[in-house]
Amino acid sequence: MTKSTTQIGRELSETLNPGMEQALDARYGHLLPGMAEGVVDFSYGRQYGRPGLPLRDRYIATIAALTALGGQTKPQLKINISGGLKAGLTQKEIAEVIWQMSLYGGFPSAINALNTALEVFEEQDPSD
Amino acid sequence: MTKSTTQIGRELSETLNPGMEQALDARYGHLLPGMAEGVVDFSYGRQYGRPGLPLRDRYIATIAALTALGGQTKPQLKINISGGLKAGLTQKEIAEVIWQMSLYGGFPSAINALNTALEVFEEQDPSD
C-alpha cells in the first residue's frame, strides 16, 4: 500500500529534525490547528521527500535561495546548513554555494550568510 | 605558471557561452570600459571556475536562487537553465529544484520559473 504524503513527510521530518512536528504544534497549534501537519505534509512529504533529486542537492538549492533572499531568513539558513552537513555536503561546499550567491543576491547577502555558516560550523565542530 | 583568474574565466566563459565577452563589450563597453572583462574575471574566473564545487551543483544553486528571487531575473534564469542542462542536470531535476523553491520564494515565483523552464525545454527539444 502506498504511503500518504503525510506519512512520508512525518518519517523524513523525524529523521532530519526529530520532534519538529510536536514543537510546531505546541507553539502554534492553539492559533493554527493543523498547521504543524501541513508543514510536515507539504515541506517534507511533498517537497524534500520527493524522489527525483537527492537530499544533498535539495540542500544546495535551499542554502542558495536563503542566501540570496537575504538575512531575514537566518534561523532557517542555520537549520538548512546543519541539514546540508548531515546530508553529506562539506563545509567547503556550503561555503562555495553561499559565496557564489554574491552574483545573484549581492555581496552583503553572501557575506552575511557566510557569517551564519561560520556560526553553524563552530557549533558543529567545537575544536574550531 | 598559474593561470590568472581572467584567463580561467575566459576559458570557462568561452566553453559555456561562446562569444559572451565580446557581446558584452560591444553592447556596454562604450559606457563601461572594462566591464566585460570584469564579468569574465569575477563570474567565471572567481566563481563558476573555482574548484570545490562541480559545475552541476553550481547550476542547482543558481537556478534555485533566481527562482526564489522572482521573475525579474527571467533572462538570466533561461541562460542558467540551459547551462544546467549542459552541465548534466536533467529536465526533471531542474523542475524539482524550481518547485522546491515554492517553500522559500513562494508559489508564484515557483510557478513562474517552471513556465520559464518549460520555454527552455521546448526550445531545446523541438520534438516536444
Added chain:
Amino acid sequence: MTKSTTQIGRELSETLNPGMEQALDARYGHLLPGMAEGVVDFSYGRQYGRPGLPLRDRYIATIAALTALGGQTKPQLKINISGGLKAGLTQKEIAEVIWQMSLYGGFPSAINALNTALEVFEEQDPSD
C-alpha cells in the same frame, strides 16, 4: 466523516478556479508528478479553505502581499484580484488595498499593481 484537506481543497479549487488541478497536471505533471495535487491540498485545503478567516479577508491579504512583492507576480495578482471580486471585494476596496501598499512596497510597486487591477477591471466590465 471528516473530509481530507485534499478533498476540501479540491472542492474550493473547483469553485474558485474550475479545472485548475487538471490544467496544472497537464502542464507540469510529466516533470513533477503529484505537484498539482500538492497545490490543491496545500493552497486550497490547508490555506484558503481554513476556517478562521473569511475568503474576502484572505484575498485582501493576498492582494496586499503580491502588490508589495512587486511586479514579478503579475499573473498571480490578476488571478487574485479576480478572486477577490468574486469573494465580495469591490473595485474600490481593491484599489485601496493596493494603494496603501505604497507605504510598504514603495510607489512603483503600488502603481504597477494599480495598472494590473485596471486591466482586470476592464476585462470584467466591458462597459468601461
Added chain:
Amino acid sequence: MTKSTTQIGRELSETLNPGMEQALDARYGHLLPGMAEGVVDFSYGRQYGRPGLPLRDRYIATIAALTALGGQTKPQLKINISGGLKAGLTQKEIAEVIWQMSLYGGFPSAINALNTALEVFEEQDPSD
C-alpha cells in the same frame, strides 16, 4: 469646512499611536525637518485615514505585506499587529493572515512573522 489631510492624519495618528509625531520629530527632525509631519500627512491622512476601506481591513493588508516582505520589517510588524488587535482583529485572525503568507513570501517569512506575533500576543495578554 473640510479638514486637511494633515489634520485627518494627526487625529488618527493620535488615536492609534499617541505621541508618535512628536517622537519622530524629536528623533529625526534635526536631520529631516518636516519629516514627522510628512509621515502623519501621508501615512495617516492620505492612507489609513482614507474612507473606502475599514481600518480592520487595512491592518489585514499591512500585516500580510510585512510578513511577505520578510523579517527586516519586524519593528513595524509588531506595531501593526498591535494596531490590528485594537482595530478588532483577533489573535487567530492575525495568525491566519500570517500563515497564509507562506504561499507568497515563503515558509521562513511566515514562521518568523508568527514568532513576532506570539511576542506581541504575550505582551498584550500577560496571562498567556
Added chain:
Amino acid sequence: MTKSTTQIGRELSETLNPGMEQALDARYGHLLPGMAEGVVDFSYGRQYGRPGLPLRDRYIATIAALTALGGQTKPQLKINISGGLKAGLTQKEIAEVIWQMSLYGGFPSAINALNTALEVFEEQDPSD
C-alpha cells in the same frame, strides 16, 4: 508666505513631468479620489522638492535603488533615468551607478537595468 508642500510639489512635478498629476487623476481618480494630489504632495513636495540634496544626487539614489530592487520597476526606472539626464547626469554616470549595483542587487539586476538604460539613451539620442 510659505508655500505648502502641495504647491512646492505641483511646481516641481510640472517642471519634471508636465501633466503627470492630471494623468494620474484621469487614470486612477475614479477609484482613488485624492491619490494624484497625494503623489504630488508626498513624492515631489515632501521628497524630491526638499532642500538638502541636489536633484542630481536624488536621481543617483533613485536609479541605484530601482536597479537593486530588480526589474519589476522597469517603467519607473525609465522615468528616473530620463529625469537623471535632465538633472545633469551623463549617460556614463548613469551606467556607472547601475553597474555598481551588481555588488548589492546582483548581476542580473544590474544587467537588466543597463538594458533599460540603453533603451532610454536610444530614445533620447536618435543618432546612436
Added chain:
Amino acid sequence: MTKSTTQIGRELSETLNPGMEQALDARYGHLLPGMAEGVVDFSYGRQYGRPGLPLRDRYIATIAALTALGGQTKPQLKINISGGLKAGLTQKEIAEVIWQMSLYGGFPSAINALNTALEVFEEQDPSD
C-alpha cells in the same frame, strides 16, 4: 605601466578600510581561498575604483540601494554610511538619501535605515 585592477582595488581598499583584505582572508580564507582578493579586485578595483563617478556619488548610490533592500544589510549599511561621511557626504545629505527611499523601498525600510544612520552618527560624533 598600467596598474592591475587588483592593485587599484588594494590601494583603495587600504585607504577606505585598512586591513580589510587580511581580515576577510583570516575569517573566510580556510574555506574560500582567494575570496578576499576577489572582493578587493571586483568591489574596489573594478567598481568603487572606476573613474567616471566620484566616490561621494558612489556612496549615495550604495546607501540608497542598501536602504531600499531592507534591514538585512544593516552591517553593510553602517560601513557605507561611515564611508560616505569620509567621502564628503554630510549627515543631513545621508538622511535625505535614506528618507527619499521611503518612496521605493517603503516606509519601514527607510525608518530602519535612519535608525542605523543615527547609530553611526552617534559613534562618529560623541557630542551628539
